[in-house]
Amino acid sequence: MNSPAKSDLPQGTLDLLILRTVAHGPIHGYAIAQRIQQISREALQIQQGSLYPALHRLEYRKLLAADWAESESGRRAKFYKLTAKGRAHLKSETEDWARLTEAVALILNEG
């Protein structure tokens, strides 16, 4: 049932990136992929095959909410935004991530 992520991101990281990206305000799927790509300076390529299942999973877990609205191109698109629960989740996940990377960095830099 858990679809294996096709990106090289560690498990769970994609969710974190999506939540962070959505935190700026309502945004549709294509734009999420674009923004992650830009901000990471093209280092992270998000496949649609991973993005949409992740979006729907987060929506299902009520971390994201979605609305249909007019997009910049004038077409109806599905815009995602963070729920209160999503915001809390993002906060704790970000802290966890920071702790984790810090710990990993400590070990990597030790020698």
Next chain:
Amino acid sequence: MSWMQRLFHAKRMDRELDSELEHHFDLLVAAKIRSGMTAEEARREARLEFGGHEQVKEDCRESRGTMLAVSILHDLKYALRQMGRNPGFAVVTVLTLALGIGANTAIFGVLDAVLLRPLPYRDPSRLVWATERFAVGGGGVISPDFAAWQSRNRVFEQIGASSSGDSANLTGVGEATRVGIGNVTVSFFPMLGVRPIIGRLFASEEGRVGNEHVALLSEKLWRNQFGGDSRVLGKTIQLDGKAYTVVGVMPASLRPAADLWTPFAMDEARFSPQSPNWALLSVVARLRSGVGIREAQSDLMVITHQMDQQYPVQAARFRAHESVEVLPLQAFLVHNVRPLLLMLQGAAALVLLIACANVANLLLSRGLARDREMAVRASLGARRLRLIRQSLTEALLLALPGCGLGGLAGYLATAILKPLIPPTLSVDLHLDLRIFTFCAAALVLAVLVFGLAPAVIASRIEPGEALRNSGVGIRTDRHSHRLRRLLTAGEVGLSVVLMVGSGLLAHSLLRLSEAPLGFDPHGILISTVQRPVTIADPNEFAEFFRMALERVQKLPGVTSAALISQYPLGPPHNGMSRLNIQGAEQASPPQGFRVTGISPDYFRTMRIRLLDGRVFNDTDTAITQPVVILNDVLARTLFHGRDPIGQRVSFLSTPTTWMVVVGVVSAQRSDSLEEEPGAEMFLPYLQQPSFSMTFALRTVSDPSALAGAVRGVIQQMDKNQPVIDVATMDDVIASAIAPRRFNAMLLGIFALLALMLAAVGIYGVMSYSVVQRRQEIGIRMALGAGRRNVTRMVVREGAVLACAGIAPGIVAALVTSRLLAAFLFGVTPRDPATFCGVCALLLVVALIACYLPARRASRVDPMAALRYE
């Protein structure tokens, strides 16, 4: 939204998902065009980048709560469509499952109820049945020995006895009726630990002479004759004219069954070794806890030996080499039916095995046929789990209706089996859930394993490869085709075992129905009248029957009528074991012989041949010279070829009067259909009056039409006199054969099922083989092979397959048929005709099963077959 709502909104969500993904796709294309690609290139690139649209959708669906419900619905729809495309397959599979489950559930239900479930008594494992065995005669405990056991044993907590076989005319309530009476010691019911439904059990003082006129009714009699009215307690009923007070009603589960019970009075006359009036008792006792069967047996043996001295000298010969046997009560009650039930269970288990093999076979062949489909779906992006789940859905869609129908079949079969169970057993028969679950699980497992295998294999394989190998999948072939041949040969082999068994039983039945009876049963009506034994003067019985016979003879439609004290193939008979011949030292025939009182017309009515001398006539009465007629078996045993006519014989050791042999008749099967006719002696009923006589009427047309008229005659003479056992002689014979017929039929059904399943198996394998070898066949035909050659090739392959099953099947049948020996009549367990017949039949069926595939093969168009690649 709950998942239910999601399920219903699935369509809308699907549309939304589509437009969301399209939006993304379009933006992607637009971006690529902006970066300088042509519209064409941009779309191509985007599509590559995007991956499978459907798969993304599927993944999205799965990542939500809708996934299971929606996609299971998809699976179901798809599976149903598959079933609809090949309904024959679905029907055969479901029926196979149902039959395998049904047959086993029903048979095991009986087995469990009869053999395994404890008796409905308190702590039944401690109940034992005990009997004495003497040099002469069968089992039972003579009453003085019982009294000794009761007072001296150290192994029983309680001991009780019953003497059955008594019956009496019940009058005073409704229509007069004949009831079977169980005469039980007052300790009997407390020992079993049963309680009355209403009222009380016998009190201990009711076991003494003078107090014994109380009765316990059976639940059945209470409901039928007394309308289930609890006011029956304290009422007086008449048994053969004697008054008894009803004190209680016993539950229907009580065995051995009787219509009512009276206390067995422990009077001196029946319990003194010096008295000649011993009763033969059936003894049941409750072991003290911790006491074993052997210990009980030796304790009773010691007491029986101690009793030897107490008996008069004449008894010594009779009591020589006596022994005591003790059995668990349950084992004693079931010993007759045990082998039969085990045989049926064995047969049902074989059917289950064949059904499993067949289902596996069917699913494998279908799996192979759908190899390509699986490959296509895999290459279109269906993931492995998804394919497996689809197959699982399809397998369950076959398994669940199969189980449902199996339960229904089991229920029906249980209802059919119910009347077969001997009435001596306490049986509460119902569909057994445990065994149903077991059988269903076995088959569902087979369905799952063999239904899933193709999907598992397909999903493991690179899709491209499967598609490159055109036509039917070649990869899984060799392996699973060999497996399927093995399964089919196994089915054929097991079928041989079942068919040989059922063939032997059918053969026995045929032999039995051909066995010469020695009389002509067609057109005979019998009906029995038992006069109250309280009538003191035996001549009164005789007079009543003489007058009744006169009237019955005059009934319209009766060509001849006769009286007989015990009719052929009727209830257990009266016999004698000693006969003195005047002038001979000692002349007892080695075995006992049957002694029957008859009226003069009996031989004419039954069409029994007179071989020598004369039949009885109206001048043979109570006051004339006693005469007897022997059958030829008895005449031969007694006189060894000397002329029996005029010889004088007597039952008494010091005769005062002798009986003169006046005739010899040909022997008839009186005791049992299956035994050769035994020795029998006939006496004029007026010289040996009996309280119970059977009218035998030869009629012009349908004998059963006269039943009412006979009853009318009797009731006119005595309105309190019931008429019992009214039947045609053909019915009597039919019911004597009935258990055998039932066995043969049941095993026959199993064998037929096995044969059908094996045929389906062969058909499946051969059909597949033909499809697989299409190209080969095409090449052969292109090279000049005729249709006949091709047909022959396919049929030969089928025949080889069948023989591969038949050969080991015969070996197995030779072993198992010996277990059937006890059920056979007139055939040996290795009867060559049956074995040959079974093999021939199987081979013919196998060839028929090959015919369709063979014909299909011969119609192969060589060009089309070659192009197929």
